[in-house]
Amino acid sequence: MAFSAGDEVVLALREFAARIDAYDPLPGPAVAEIHVGEQAVALRAPVVQALTEALRAYQDPRDRGTCDHCGGPRLDDNFVCADCGQPSGVFGQLLRERAARFESPDALPGA
Numbered sequence: 001m002a003f004s005a006g007d008e009v010v011l012a013l014r015e016f017a018a019r020i021d022a023y024d025p026l027p028g029p030a031v032a033e034i035h036v037g038e039q040a041v042a043l044r045a046p047v048v049q050a051l052t053e054a055l056r057a058y059q060d061p062r063d064r065g066t067c068d069h070c071g072g073p074r075l076d077d078n079f080v081c082a083d084c085g086q087p088s089g090v091f092g093q094l095l096r097e098r099a100a101r102f103e104s105p106d107a108l109p110g111a
């Protein structure tokens with residue numbers, strides 16, 4: 001039987017809950033239940049709080065902040081904005097200043 005993405009989420013939730021539950025000697029009642037497909041994971045209050053904090057603290061590894069020009073969230077590895085095409089941040093400012101001073105070798109006298 002194949003291990004589905006849903007199974008992986010359920011396993012991760014159960015492992016997460018077990019890690020938090022280990023700190024409470026007197027486990028309380030489940031206050032929430034997360035359903036993934038046919039499966040359900042019951043969560044006690046400390047687990048709900050920890051899971052909420054973990055989800056809010058998550059930062060996608062592709063998140064490089066927002067563009068200085070348009071505020072778009074999609075900066076590439078070189079901090080160039082996928083929305084407006086402008087380089088962002090101090091590096092982007094340096095690039096723009098260098099590009100403004102650039103003279104093509106063909107435009108130089110004697111070329």
Ligand SMILES: [Zn+2]
Pocket residue numbers: 067068069070071072081082083084085086
């Ligand atoms: Zn932009």
